[in-house]
Amino acid sequence: MNPSALAELSSRLPALRLLTEPGDLEHYGRDWTRRWPPAPLAIALPASVEEVQGIVRWANQHKVAIVPSGGRTGLSGGAVAAQGELVLSLARMSRVLGFDAVDRTLTVQPGIALEAVQAAAREHGLIYPVDFAARGSCSIGGNIATNAGGIRVIRYGNTREWIAGLKVVAGNGELLDLNRALIKNSSGYDLRQLMIGSEGTLGIVVEATLRLTDPPPASQVMLLALPDMDALMQVFALFRARLSLQAFEFFTEVALKHVLGAGAQRAIEGDYPYYVVTEFDAVDERAQEMALAVFEQAVEQGLIADGVMAQSEAQAAALWRLREGITESLAVHRPYKNDISVRIGAVPGFLGQIQALLAREYPEMEVVWFGHIGDGNLHINVLKPASLSDADFITQCEHVTKLLADTLQRHGGSISAEHGIGLVKRAYLESTRSAAEIALMRGVKAVFDPNGILNPGKLLA
Numbered sequence: 315m316n317p318s319a320l321a322e323l324s325s326r327l328p329a330l331r332l333l334t335e336p337g338d339l340e341h342y343g344r345d346w347t348r349r350w351p352p353a354p355l356a357i358a359l360p361a362s363v364e365e366v367q368g369i370v371r372w373a374n375q376h377k378v379a380i381v382p383s384g385g386r387t388g389l390s391g392g393a394v395a396a397q398g399e400l401v402l403s404l405a406r407m408s409r410v411l412g413f414d415a416v417d418r419t420l421t422v423q424p425g426i427a428l429e430a431v432q433a434a435a436r437e438h439g440l441i442y443p444v445d446f447a448a449r450g451s452c453s454i455g456g457n458i459a460t461n462a463g464g465i466r467v468i469r470y471g472n473t474r475e476w477i478a479g480l481k482v483v484a485g486n487g488e489l490l491d492l493n494r495a496l497i498k499n500s501s502g503y504d505l506r507q508l509m510i511g512s513e514g515t516l517g518i519v520v521e522a523t524l525r526l527t528d529p530p531p532a533s534q535v536m537l538l539a540l541p542d543m544d545a546l547m548q549v550f551a552l553f554r555a556r557l558s559l560q561a562f563e564f565f566t567e568v569a570l571k572h573v574l575g576a577g578a579q580r581a582i583e584g585d586y587p588y589y590v591v592t593e594f595d596a597v598d599e600r601a602q603e604m605a606l607a608v609f610e611q612a613v614e615q616g617l618i619a620d621g622v623m624a625q626s627e628a629q630a631a632a633l634w635r636l637r638e639g640i641t642e643s644l645a646v647h648r649p650y651k652n653d654i655s656v657r658i659g660a661v662p663g664f665l666g667q668i669q670a671l672l673a674r675e676y677p678e679m680e681v682v683w684f685g686h687i688g689d690g691n692l693h694i695n696v697l698k699p700a701s702l703s704d705a706d707f708i709t710q711c712e713h714v715t716k717l718l719a720d721t722l723q724r725h726g727g728s729i730s731a732e733h734g735i736g737l738v739k740r741a742y743l744e745s746t747r748s749a750a751e752i753a754l755m756r757g758v759k760a761v762f763d764p765n766g767i768l769n770p771g772k773l774l775a
Contacts, residue, residue, distance in 0.1 A: 319376045320356055327368045331406065333357040342401045345386040345393040347738060348648055349708070354381070354395035361406045363481065363489065363520045369402055370518070371487040373767045380767050382514035384425060384453030388460065389651050390736030392513045392772050399770075402518065404455050410434050411521065419478050419495055421523045424455025431524065440526035443470040447638040455519045461511035463732040465638070468688035469530070469560045472732070474510040481521035482509050485763025495523045508758070513734045514769040516762040533560055534596035534605060535630040538612075539586035539620040543669065546588055547662045549617050550687060556608050558595040562688035563637045565589050569682045570636060576643035578635050582620050590687075591637045593630075640684050649682070649695035650711040651738075654722055655731035658690045664725045668692075671721065675714045691731040694718075712741075719745035735773045743773075 324332055333342070334356045343352025355378065360366045373380050379399040386393045395401045408425035413434075420435055420442065428442075429449040435442040444457065446464030456462070458480070463472045470476075478495040492506035493499055509517055540546060550562055567587050574580055582589075596602050605623070612618040624630035656664045672681050672694070679699060685692040696714075698707040719729050719742040729735075729742045743752065756774055759766075 319372075319378070323358070323369070323372050326372060327360075327365050329361065330365050330369070331359040331361070333359070342383060342386070342403055343395040345388045345391065346645075347389060347391045347394065347736075350391065350394045350396040350737070352395060353398060354401045355398050357401045357403055359403050359406045363483070366402070366407075366483045366518055366520050367487045367489060369400070370483055370485065370767070373400060374486065374765050377765065378767065379770050380518075381769055382455070382459070382518050384456030384459070385427065385448070385451045386456075387448045387452040388456065388733060388736065389653065390460075390730065390734045390738040392460070392734045392736035392769070393456075394737060397771070404453065404518075404520075407520065408453075413438055414495075417478070417495060418526045419523050420526055421521065422454055423521060424458070424519045425453050428452050428454060428457060435526050438526070439529070441529050442476065442524055442526055443530075444473050444476055447641055454522055454524070458510050458519050458522060459512065459514050460732065460734040463686065463689065463691065465561050465563055465686065467686055467691070468562055470527075474507060476525045477506060477510055477522060478525045479523035480506050480509055480519055482517035482519055484517045485765065485768045489520075490517065511734070513736065513773045515759055515773050516768065518768070530560060531595045531597045533593050534602065535591065535593045535624040535633050536605070536609070537581050537622050537633045537636065538590040538592065538609075538618050539582050539584070540588040540590065541586065541616065541619045543588060543665055544662075545617040546590070546665070546687060548615075549590065549612055552612055552617070553592060553594070553608055554688070557601075557605060559688065560593040560595065562590065562592045562686075563684070564687045565591075565637055565640060565684035566682065568680060569640045569684050572643040572682065573636055573639040576639060578639055579632060581622050581633055581636065584620065586619055589636070591633055637684065640682070644682060644695050644697070647697045649697050650708065651696075651733075652694040652715060652718060652729075653691070653731050653733040654694070654718065654727060654729060655689070655691045656722065656725045656727035658688070660725045660727070661687065661690055664721070664727065665692075667721055668694075668718070671717060672714070675710075675717065686731075690727075715739075715742060722746070737772060740771075740773065740775055 339354050340352050342357045343354040381395040381399045381401050383393050383401050383403040404425035407423035409423050411421040413420050431442050445466050457473050461473050479493045482490045680697040682695040723745040728746045729739050
């Protein structure tokens with residue numbers, strides 16, 4: 315594009331921070347996928363809603379694509395700028411704007427980290443319950459863009475359940491004030507919910523009003539060692555029937571070895587193929603006794619081979635690290651990731667088919683499984699052998715992903731549970747959405763972003 319266009323942007327918005335140094339372009343131009351060389355035009359860091367609107371209007375005039383950017387912790391290429399796009403980073407818009415004690419809402423800017431939101435809620439004796447391992451680096455805006463779930467979906471649901479209102483700059487630069495934190499609002503289409511999970515393709519979130527709730531009751535954490543995959547859903551059913559679960563997360567022995575290699579401490583001696591970290595309400599001695607009784611019943615039935623119950627907050631945190639540390643421990647290997655989901659009732663049959671598929675298609679590759687089994691969400695990480703080139707590795711993994719997508723389609727599942735479609739999964743969208751749905755999605759995109767400047771190529775080809 316004409317270099318004078320950037321100068322014009324700076325002239326229009328003199329307070330706007332604009333970065334063009336190579337190091338900044340590389341840093342802001344990519345996300346955790348690391349698959350596409352970053353090549354953005356520049357990095358814009360607005361500090362106000364008005365600056366975001368000004369950037370979008372400028373981009374429309376000059377036909378410049380915009381990639382909205384938060385913490386860039388995504389795993390689907392949704393925040394990649396590899397085609398000369400302008401990265402619009404919301405890192406400077408990271409403040410808490412207000413708390414309403416009556417409505418129990420917290421209003422924040424989109425660049426604020428999830429962990430900071432959680433801390434702000436605690437200051438008022440409440441919690442924002444959406445949670446996952448990347449809490450310190452992911453942003454609320456990114457969470458909204460992908461409808462992020464995490465480790466406590468089984469109790470609290472996904473991000474969309476906790477968004478009371480949004481302010482969004484649409485693709486034409488217009489500011490939309492969506493739902494205004496109303497609990498009841500039957501006045502037509504809920505455009506707030508349409509924005510959630512839209513991956514920055516319809517608008518740029520510039521303000522979010524979040525619902526808060528009471529802290530959960532006292533809880534207990536257990537680590538369970540399971541003898542085989544068949545036991546996994548049986549243990550879940552047993553625990554869910556008799557305990558009030560807050561979380562139920564599983565991982566494999568392969569995943570455990572990577573976390574232990576990264577410095578975590580082993581909690582159960584011996585090697586077992588599957589593990590579960592579960593957290594449940596334990597408000598009194600009776601609840602503790604019930605948990606032990608359920609555990610003993612599962613042991614007697616041969617569903618649990620061993621287990622440990624946390625005896626302190628420190629031990630509970632150590633047990634959780636075995637699950638939450640997996641992604642970080644794998645990062646050095648630059649794994650190819652699948653983030654998939656099926657109905658909870660379909661999990662047993664689906665797991666058996668996927669286990670056979672992965673064993674057949676990846677005979678010489680290490681495959682690391684973990685996930686939120688209590689809500690049907692499974693993460694599959696394939697590690698590249700040193701002998702295989704990056705290009706050959708991606709080609710083989712994409713072949714398997716196509717087979718995986720076909721299997722998901724038969725089970726009524728989704729190729730993306732909580733990380734979005736982005737660039738990585740765009741080719742497999744038809745396994746989850748019908749042709750009619752995709753056509754309507756394109757129509758919606760055209761209405762909110764008539765010139766197609768917002769995150770083009772992501773989600774929809």
